[in-house]
Amino acid sequence: MPYKYLEEIATADIAFEAWADTLNDLFIVASDAMVNVMVEELDTIKKAESKLLRLQNMALDLLLFDVLQEIIYYKDAFRLILRLDNAEIKENNGEFRFEGTASGELIDPKRHKLSADVKAVTFYQFRLSNREGIWNAHVVLDI
Amino acid sequence: MAPPSQIIKISNAVWEIPRSYKTGMRVPARIFATEKLLNQMDEGVFEQICNVAMLPGIVKYAMCMPDGHWGYGFPIGGVAPIDSQDGVISPGGIGFDINCGMRLIITNFTHKEIEPYLQKIVDRLFHSVPSGVGGHGVIKFNRKQFEQILLTGAAFCVKEGFGVQKDLDRTEERGCISGADPQKVSGRAIERGINQIGTLGSGNHYLEIQIAGVNNVYDKTLARVYGINREEQVAIMFHCGSRGFGHQIATDYLQTFLRVMSSKYGIHLPDRELACAPFNSPEGQDYFAAMKCAINMSFANRQMILYHIRQAFSEVIGKSASEMQINQIYDVAHNTAKLETHIVDGFPRKLIMHRKGSTRAFGPQMEGLPEEYKPFGQPVIIGGSMESGSYLLTGVTSGSASFYSTTHGSGRVMSRRAARRMFRGKEIQKNMALHGIYTRTASYSGFAEEAGPAYKNIDEVIEAASEAGTCRPVVRFTPIGNIKG
Numbered sequence: 001m002p003y004k005y006l007e008e009i010a011t012a013d014i015a016f017e018a019w020a021d022t023l024n025d026l027f028i029v030a031s032d033a034m035v036n037v038m039v040e041e042l043d044t045i046k047k048a049e050s051k052l053l054r055l056q057n058m059a060l061d062l063l064l065f066d067v068l069q070e071i072i073y074y075k076d077a078f079r080l081i082l083r084l085d086n087a088e089i090k091e092n093n094g095e096f097r098f099e100g101t102a103s104g105e106l107i108d109p110k111r112h113k114l115s116a117d118v119k120a121v122t123f124y125q126f127r128l129s130n131r132e133g134i135w136n137a138h139v140v141l142d143i
Numbered sequence: 144m145a146p147p148s149q150i151i152k153i154s155n156a157v158w159e160i161p162r163s164y165k166t167g168m169r170v171p172a173r174i175f176a177t178e179k180l181l182n183q184m185d186e187g188v189f190e191q192i193c194n195v196a197m198l199p200g201i202v203k204y205a206m207c208m209p210d211g212h213w214g215y216g217f218p219i220g221g222v223a224p225i226d227s228q229d230g231v232i233s234p235g236g237i238g239f240d241i242n243c244g245m246r247l248i249i250t251n252f253t254h255k256e257i258e259p260y261l262q263k264i265v266d267r268l269f270h271s272v273p274s275g276v277g278g279h280g281v282i283k284f285n286r287k288q289f290e291q292i293l294l295t296g297a298a299f300c301v302k303e304g305f306g307v308q309k310d311l312d313r314t315e316e317r318g319c320i321s322g323a324d325p326q327k328v329s330g331r332a333i334e335r336g337i338n339q340i341g342t343l344g345s346g347n348h349y350l351e352i353q354i355a356g357v358n359n360v361y362d363k364t365l366a367r368v369y370g371i372n373r374e375e376q377v378a379i380m381f382h383c384g385s386r387g388f389g390h391q392i393a394t395d396y397l398q399t400f401l402r403v404m405s406s407k408y409g410i411h412l413p414d415r416e417l418a419c420a421p422f423n424s425p426e427g428q429d430y431f432a433a434m435k436c437a438i439n440m441s442f443a444n445r446q447m448i449l450y451h452i453r454q455a456f457s458e459v460i461g462k463s464a465s466e467m468q469i470n471q472i473y474d475v476a477h478n479t480a481k482l483e484t485h486i487v488d489g490f491p492r493k494l495i496m497h498r499k500g501s502t503r504a505f506g507p508q509m510e511g512l513p514e515e516y517k518p519f520g521q522p523v524i525i526g527g528s529m530e531s532g533s534y535l536l537t538g539v540t541s542g543s544a545s546f547y548s549t550t551h552g553s554g555r556v557m558s559r560r561a562a563r564r565m566f567r568g569k570e571i572q573k574n575m576a577l578h579g580i581y582t583r584t585a586s587y588s589g590f591a592e593e594a595g596p597a598y599k600n601i602d603e604v605i606e607a608a609s610e611a612g613t614c615r616p617v618v619r620f621t622p623i624g625n626i627k628g
Contacts, residue, residue: 124215
C-alpha cells in the first residue's frame with residue numbers, strides 16, 4: 001500500500017503520508033488514503049457513477065488540497081463515495097490543472113464498512129514534494 | 144513528552160511559557176493543568192500554543208486548557224483573546240466544526256423507571272438521529288428554510304414547532320447569533336449542510352443517556368435550579384456541531400485568508416493553518432458573518448436533535464414530553480469566536496475571543512446568561528469518554544484569569560489509529576453492556592477509536608479546571624445508553 005497513517009500527529013485527527021513514482025499517481029494514492037479513512041475496504045466501493053473533475057490552482061500542493069476537498073464535497077452533498085480512477089496534472093503558464101475521473105456509489109452502511117468521517121483537509125503540515133524522484137504527500141485530515 | 148524546560152509554574156494548575164521561548168511570540172503562553180496532565184501533553188501542544196501567541200492583536204496570553212492536545216493550527220483546548228480593533232480573526236482558532244457544542248437535557252425519570260424502555264429509546268434514536276459517514280437528516284429543509292436557519296438558528300426550529308421557547312432561553316445566544324449573512328457563504332457550503340440538520344456526525348460526537356448518581360451531586364442547591372432533584376435522575380447529553388456546512392466555510396475562508404494574509408496585510412506566521420486577516424478588514428468581516436451562519440446552523444442542528452429525543456421518549460413511553468419534563472438545562476459551544484468585553488489590566492476591552500475546544504464559562508451576574516442562572520454562573524457541559532462519565536459545572540468569578548474559558552472534554556492521549564490497533568469495537572460494546580451501558584454505533588472501528596483509555600481521566604481534567612479557578616463541578620453523570628457516530 002503506497003500510503004501509511006501517521007499515529008503521532010494531531011491526536012484527535014488522522015494524518016497520512018502517501019508516495020508514488022509519478023505526480024498523477026500520487027493524486028490517486030492520496031485520495032485513496034483519505035477515502036480509506038472513511039471506508040475500510042476500498043474494494044467494496046462499486047463504480048456505479050462517475051464524475052469528471054476539473055480543477056486548477058496556482059500552487060501544485062493546493063491543487064491536491066482541492067481534489068481531496070472535492071471528494072469530501074460529493075460525500076456530504078450527495079452521499080457519494082468516490083475514488084479517483086485516473087488523474088492528469090498539467091502546468092500551463094504557472095497554473096496547474098487537474099483532470100481526472102472519479103467513480104463510486106451512494107454510501108451503503110450495509111455493504112461499506114464505514115469508519116471515521118473525514119470532514120476537511122487541513123493546511124497543518126500539508127506538504128507535497130519530490131524527493132529523489134519519488135512524489136510524496138503529507139496530509140492531516142480533520143475528523 | 145516533557146514540557147519545554149523554560150516553563151514556569153505560576154500556581155498548582157497554571158504554567159507559563161515565556162515569550163523568549165520562540166521568536167515571534169507577542170505574549171506568553173499559559174497552560175491550565177496539573178503537573179500530571181501537563182506531563183501527559185504531547186509536544187505539539189506546546190509548539191502550537193506558542194504559535195498562537197504570535198497572532199497579531201493577541202492580548203495577555205495564548206492559553207491552553209487542561210484537556211489540551213495536539214490539533215492543527217491551534218491545539219485543541221486553545222484560547223486566544225484578540226483585540227477587536229487591531230487584531231485578527233483566524234478560522235484555525237475556531238476549528239472546522241464551527242460552534243460544535245454540548246446540549247444537556249433533564250427528564251423526571253429515575254434510572255429504575257427508564258430501564259425497561261432504555262434499549263427501545265436508544266434504538267429509536269439511532270435511526271432518527273443519523274450518525275456516521277454521510278448521514279443525512281430525517282426531516283428535510285428546502286433552500287429557503289435553510290437560509291432562515293442560517294439567519295435565525297434554533298429560533299426557526301422553535302417557530303416551526305420543533306421545540307419550546309424555554310429551549311431558546313437556555314441556549315447560548317438564545318440559539319441565534321445576530322449578524323449572520325448567508326450571502327457570505329458559498330453554494331458548496333450550503334449543498335454540504337442542507338441535508339445534515341438533525342445529524343450527529345462521527346468521531347467524538349455522540350448522544351448519551353446518563354444518570355446523575357446520588358453521590359455525584361456536588362452542589363445540591365444549584366442542581367435543584369437545573370431541575371436535578373431526584374435520586375439517580377435520567378439526563379441526556381449530546382455533542383455535535385455544524386457538520387459539513389461549518390467545515391466548508393472554514394475551508395473557503397482559510398483559502399481566502401492565505402491569499403491575502405502576507406501579500407495584502409503583511410502578516411507572517413509559521414503555520415498555514417493559522418491563516419488570518421485583520422478582524423476589521425473586508426475579508427475578516429466576511430468570514431465573521433459567514434461563521435455566524437454556521438453558529439446558527441449548529442444551534443438548529445442541536446435543536447432538531449432535541450426534537451427527536453422528545454419524540455423518541457414519547458413514542459416509546461407513551462407520554463408527552465411535557466409530562467416527562469424533558470427540559471433543556473443548557474446548550475453551550477466550544478468552537479467559536481465571539482465579541483466579548485473583558486477587563487484587561489483594569490480597563491474594559493472588546494475582544495474577539497477565539498475558543499477552539501474550549502467552553503465559555505461566564506461567572507455569576509455576567510451579561511448573556513439566562514436570568515434564572517444569572518446568580519449562579521453559566522452552566523458548563525463537559526463530556527468525558529463514552530466509558531467514563533461527564534460533568535455539569537458552573538462558571539465562577541475567578542474565571543476572569545482564563546477570560547472565562549475552560550476545558551471542553553477529557554482530551555485524547557492516544558491517537559485514533561493507535562486506539563484502533565489496541566481495542567476492538569465489538570469487545571468494548573460487550574464490556575460496556577456488562578457495566579449496564581447499552582450502545583449503538585455506526586462504525587465499530589470508530590467505536591474502538593473512542594475507547595475510554597484513549598482519553599485522559601475526566602475526573603483529573605475537571606480537578607485541574609477547578610483548581611485553576613476556571614469552573615466548579617455541580618453534578619457528575621455516568622452513562623447508561625450511548626449512540627456513537
